[in-house]
Amino acid sequence: MQGENTRRGQLKSVRRAFEIAERIRELEGVSVSALADDMNVAKSTLHAYLATLNEMGYLIKEGDEYQVGTRFLLLGEYSRTRKEEYRMAAEKVEELAEKTDERSQFVIEERGRGVFLYRAFGNHAVETGSETGKRMFLHSTAAGKSILAHLPESRVREIIEERGLPAVTPNSITDEEELFAELEQIREQGYAYNEAENIEGLHAIGVPVRGKNKEVIGALSVSGPTHRMKGNVFVKELPDLLLGTANELELNIAYL
Amino acid sequence: MQGENTRRGQLKSVRRAFEIAERIRELEGVSVSALADDMNVAKSTLHAYLATLNEMGYLIKEGDEYQVGTRFLLLGEYSRTRKEEYRMAAEKVEELAEKTDERSQFVIEERGRGVFLYRAFGNHAVETGSETGKRMFLHSTAAGKSILAHLPESRVREIIEERGLPAVTPNSITDEEELFAELEQIREQGYAYNEAENIEGLHAIGVPVRGKNKEVIGALSVSGPTHRMKGNVFVKELPDLLLGTANELELNIAYL
C-alpha cells in the first residue's frame, strides 16, 4: 500500500533526505534529537539519513550538531555556470551594481518560479532576504514580470494555474487579466516596474534578456528603497541603463 | 540480507540520489536511457529518482535531457556563507587576486580533504580545473599543507590513514615523515609552498587563517605558473603579502 505522503512514482526517502538538508539550513544547525522532534521522525530513522549525508559530505557534524556541508557547492555552482549566457550575465550584474550603487540581480525562470542566480551590491544597496538560489513569484517582481512578458501566453497561463497569483504584498497584482494587460505594456516599453509588489518599501526595474533564438533566458533587475527609486532616475535613467546593459549582453550572447 | 554496496546504517536510495545528481553534472546533462546505461540501473528505477529530484527542483528536464537544477544553489551558498569568518575571507580573496594578478583562493578542511570555498582571478590568472566546491588532497597543496601544519598531530595522522598520501604529481610528498618535517618548517616560517605537487607547472603559496581560539579555520593561497612564481616574488613578496593579509583577516575575526 502507498503511504499518504508518497507521491506517485517518486521515492519517499529521497524526498525526505533533501527536506532534512533544507530544514537544517533553516534551523542553522541542529542535533539529531531536536531535528527528530521538529520533523516528527524517529531518532533512529533520522540517524540513518544523517549518517548517509554526513558520509557523503552533504552534511557535516560539528559536535552534536549537524550542519549543511560544502558538498552542495559543486552542484550549485555548476547549475549557475553551466551556460555561457549565465556567466556573461554575472558580469553585467556587477557592472549594474557599481553604476547604480543599488542592488542588482540576474534571475531565471525554473518550474514557474524565479530564481536568483547572481546578485551584487552597490555602495548604498539595501539588504533584503534575497539569497542566491532563493525562489520568488514571477508576478510580483520586476525581473519576473519581464520574463513572463516574453513567454508564450499558454505557458504564462500554465504558471498562473500552478503557482497562483498570491498577494505577496498589498500592491501585488492578483488579477489575471490585469497581469496580462501589464505584460502587454511591458512588451511595449521594454522594461518592467515593481512598486512594492514583492517587498514593502522596495521598488525595482527589470529587463528581459533574450538568447540566440530570441527566447527569454532570464532578466536583469535593479532594486532600491522607494525613496531613492523615484523621479527621473526611476522613469528614465535606470530604464535606459538597464535596456542598454541588456542590449550589450544580448549582442554578446548572439555572437557566442 | 544486506546488499553489498549498502553501508551499515545508511540509506542506499539517498546515496544513489546524490550519485545521480553528481553523475549528471559530470556528463553535463543526459537522457534517462543514457544514464540508465551509464549507471547500470533499470530505466524504470532511474525514472523514479529523476521524477523525484525534478519535482523538487534539484534536477530539471530540458527536452529529453536532465540537467542539474538551481535548487542546489541555496544550500551551497548557505554552506559557504554561514560563518562570518568565511564571508570575510571572501573579500580577502578578491583583494589578493587583484594585487597579485594571479589566482587566489580560500580553502577549508572538511572530512580530511580541502574544499575551495572562494576563488578569484587576477588579470593574468591561469585557468585550472579548480571549481568552487571541488575537493583536493591536503598534502599536495599549499593551502592544504598550511592547514595540516596547524592541526593536532593526531588528527593529521588520522587524515593520512584515511586519505593516504598519493602522488598527485611526481613532486607530491608521499612519505609520512617527510611530510611531518615539512609541516614543522611551515609552522616556523608561517607559510607553505606548493611546487608543482598538485598540478604540473603550477606553484602556489599558502597561509593558515586562525579563528578566535587560534584554531585553523582555513587557508588563503595564491597560485600561478612556474615561470612567474619564482625569484624574489616567490621568496619574499608573495609570502609577505599573504602573511599580511591573513593577519588582517585574523584580527577582524578576533574582534567579531
Added chain:
DNA sequence: GATTTCCATTCGGTAATCACGAATATTGGA
C-alpha cells in the same frame, strides 16, 4: 570522583516501498 542525565548510536523484527522487467504512451523523424 561518583552519579545522573542527556545525548547519539546500534539492534532486530516487520511492514512498507523500492527495484525490476514488461507493457504502454509519447515524441520526432522518415
Added chain:
DNA sequence: TCCAATATTCGTGATTACCGAATGGAAATC
C-alpha cells in the same frame, strides 16, 4: 501515416527503511 526511439507507468517479489527499545558515551551535577 507509420516507424523507431524514447519516456513513462504498472504489477509483483525481495529488500530495506522504519520504529521502539536497548546500549553506549560524554558532559554536567552533586
